[in-house]
Amino acid sequence: MKKIDINSPEAQSADLVAGNIEQLKALFPELITEGPNGTAVNVDVLKALVGDQTVTDADEKYGLNWHGKRRARQLALTPSTGTLRPCPDESVDWDTTRNLMIEGDNLEVLKLLQKSYAGKVKLIYIDPPYNTGKDFVYPDNFQDNIRNYLELTGQVEGGQKISSNSEASGRFHTDWLNMMYPRLKLARALLKSDGVVFISIDDRELNNLRTVANEIFGEENFVATVSVVNNMKGRNDKKHVAACHEYVVIYAGPSFQSNGLPLTEEQRAAFKYTDEKGFKYALRDLRKRGGPDRREDRPNMYFPIFWDEASGRCYLERQADSDIEIVPLRGDGSEGRWRWGIDKVRKHLDWMHPKRSDRSGRLDVEHRLYLDTSIAIDDDIEEEDEDDEGAIERTSKPKSVWFGGEFSSDSGKRALKELLPGDAFDFPKSIEFMRTCVLLGASSSDIILDLFSGSGAMAQAVMHQNAIDGQSRRCICVQLPEPLDPTEKKQKGGAALCDKLGVSRNIAELTKERIRRAAAKIKADNPLFAGDTGFRVFKLDHSNIRAWNPNPADLEASLFDHQDHLLEGRSEADVLYELLLKLGLDLCVPIEQRTIAGREVHAVGGGVLMACLAEQITGEQVEPLAQGIIDWHKELAPAGDTTCVFRDSAFENDVAKTNLAAILEQHGIQNVRSL
Known part of the structure; x- marks a missing residue:
């Protein structure tokens, strides 16, 4: 073993x-x-x-x-020496939810998530601390970042202070880049090949962020820098120009396809025609406009369409001398081209609607653009025009400027104050902004990772959007439990709320409370929605496995203290979830329990991991315990290899441990481990 x-x-x-x-x-x-x-x-x-x-x-x-x-x-x-400890009491719907709220330093959390979530995250949202010269809460410690994190957040005594990153320090950009670089690097490893990253930022670090992100994600994977107008009045902290916007920088994997955005009421109004089956459609020019729109650009997409004006029907071959020939001509009279190739037009001649230009009197052709996605162009016809948006477009392409009251910081503050009093968050993101990111990048049961969760707006946006469209997107939120100072004006309200709730005074507690209240509101507002509005809470801490750290002055006592490799005060659940995480299993994977030979045994992920973490296993219990595990393993019939884990100090003697391992190995469970 x-x-x-x-x-x-x-x-x-x-x-x-x-x-x-x-x-x-x-x-x-x-x-x-x-x-x-x-x-x-x-x-x-x-x-x-x-x-x-x-x-x-x-x-x-x-x-x-x-x-x-x-x-x-x-x-x-550098691998992490930490673990994520489960907190069911602080969670909502622990047994059924697939959402996560992780309290901890996101650098260490990202490392710990690598085995379980590498290449599985569809959308990553990053709203890092903007480089303002104020307190800087992420001074990473290369030697022991877990200890550093616990000291910064007041969980152990150490006296470390949050650093100040003023421009006068000479390391203004350097410190920010050193904070961002490893986090972006680790985030990249979690992203799916068709995933997308949204990063909010302001002017101060935009250029540096773009250059670093080009290096990490690849310049060829840059999508856009979108200007988000979030304060029409303008912020007066700028010397010469009042800033009324910030940016969201977007990078995507090589196979990413945007979902687009739902049509506005104005856009939907364009679908004013109805066909013989009752489906709505709009009319769109068949002639290519803009870009490579000349005949020589795509010669095979220049051909005549013949129109029988009396019947209104179109053909690709002349049927009678009276048929009118229509060819694609550009505005200056030169030869242009159609958007569709000849085979595609032939399949959908009944979709063609000739029209006469009001100004020149020249004939053009429009085609039907259906609102309903069930009206599909034949799949066997390959799109010949790469710029063609398709005849079943039910979403719109987002623009590079997002503006409107729904994107404003005031909207974000109002949404937050509906749920939490006080002003613990300066510029909370609006729910509509977050929903826009979600709509563009994630659907179905995709995983969304929010690295700097702050007020928890992304979690609320994901639940809200799921309630709207009935999908089951999952959200993983990560937030540092940054202490709140009741003597600070902007933190006073948040600290008071924490006191009222009877929890520690830190930002992560407000994040969790906002998500709880948002979930309750979404359920109340959408009584028919039966989707996931819960979340599992995990907290970053030192590994449950004790590191060898002897006292040179008393080696005998050190040896005695390390007889048990697990830290005192850690529960079976703590150890189980560390195993689950380090073996690369999802933190929401199903876990079953059975009592076998008087000892509780856990089966994780349908038997991929089986664990008995009892503190004592006698020689008499070995055979019935092993046989019970074998029988259960056969019932579960896991697809892959099974790892079976026990507490090393639990065995009565080495003979008991050896016999248990031998019985399991004889029945096909080869990976038997002890802690």
Whole structure:
């Protein structure tokens, strides 16, 4: 039975360096060699593979560099020593929900999520602290970031203070970039190939963010920088120009397809015609306008359409001398082209509606644009025009400027104050802004990750949108439990609410309370909605597995203290969820319990993980316990290999431990581990 200690792969978050080396090895095995410290990459072979001129470590190269970038990159690759401890008492609908609210430093949380959620997140929203020169709450500690996090949030004594990132410090941009770089790097690894990232930002760091994001996500995956008008009055903190907008920078995976936005009432009004089956449609020019709209651009999309004016029917071959020939002509009379190819037009001749221009009297052709997505163009006809938006467009393409009262900070504040009193959040994002991001990037049961959750607006927006369209998007919120100071004017209301609720004075408590109240409001406003309005709460902490940290002055006592590899005060649930996380299972995966031989046994994910974390297992219990686990394992019939875990100190002696492992292995459960 293999023992899991603090250095075992099963006890650590994903080793991203090892993963990178494995990918290189799969592509170019000759790159991997042995160095003085183990596995290494042969740079000379790399140069030979790609050519000396394409490998550079020169100072003069395009990109953004700053003091600490190398360390920030290394910080992203360093495995976490933490865990996420379950808090059912602070959760809503723990047994059924698939939403998560994680209280902790998002850098460590991102590391811990790698095994379970790598390549599974459809939409990531990032609203980082803007670089204003005020208190800076994310000074990462390279040596022990968990300890650093606990000290910053007042959970252990240490006296660390939140740093001030003023422009006078000389590291104004550097500190912000060092904070953002590893988080973006880790977030990228969670994104699906068809996923999308929305990052809110203001003028101060926009250019730096774009350059860093180009490096991490790839410049070819940049979608847009959208201006969001959120304060029409303008903010007076600018010296010469009152800022009335901020930005959302969008990057997407190579196979991302935008969902578009629902049509406005004005847009829907254009679908004023009804066909013989009662389906609504609008009329759209068949002639290509703008861009490559000349005949020479797409010669095969220039052809005549013949119109029998008496019957109103269109043909691709002349039927009678009286038929009128219509060809695509541009505004200046030169030859243009149609949007559709000849095969597609032939399939839908009954959709063609010739019209005469009011100004020139020249004939053009319009085609039907159906509102209902069930009216589909034949799938066997390939779209010939890459710029064609299709004849079944029921959504609209978003513009690069988002404006309207629904996007304003005032709207965000009103929505928040409906649920929480006080002014703990300066500029909460509006629900409509968040919903717009969700509509564009996520649907069905997609996972949405909100890295800096703040007031919890994204969680409310996801639940609200699910209530509107009946879908089941999932939300993972991460928020630092940043302390609230009741002596500070802007934090006084939030601190008072925490006192009223009987919880710790920190931002994460307000985040959770806002989500609870938003969920209740959504259910009350939508009585027929039976979707998920709950969330599971987890809190970042040191690993449940005790690290070897001997006292040189009393080694005997140190050895005695480390007989049990698990920290005192940790529950079975704490240990179980750490195993689940470190083995790469979803934090909302189903968990079943059975009592076997007087001991509670857990089956996670249909038997992928089975665990008995009882504190004592006697020799007499070994055989019935093993047989019960084997029988249950056969019932569950998991698709993959099963890992079975026990508490190492629980066994009466080594014989009992060896016998239990042997029985399980004889019946096909090969991965038997102890903690």
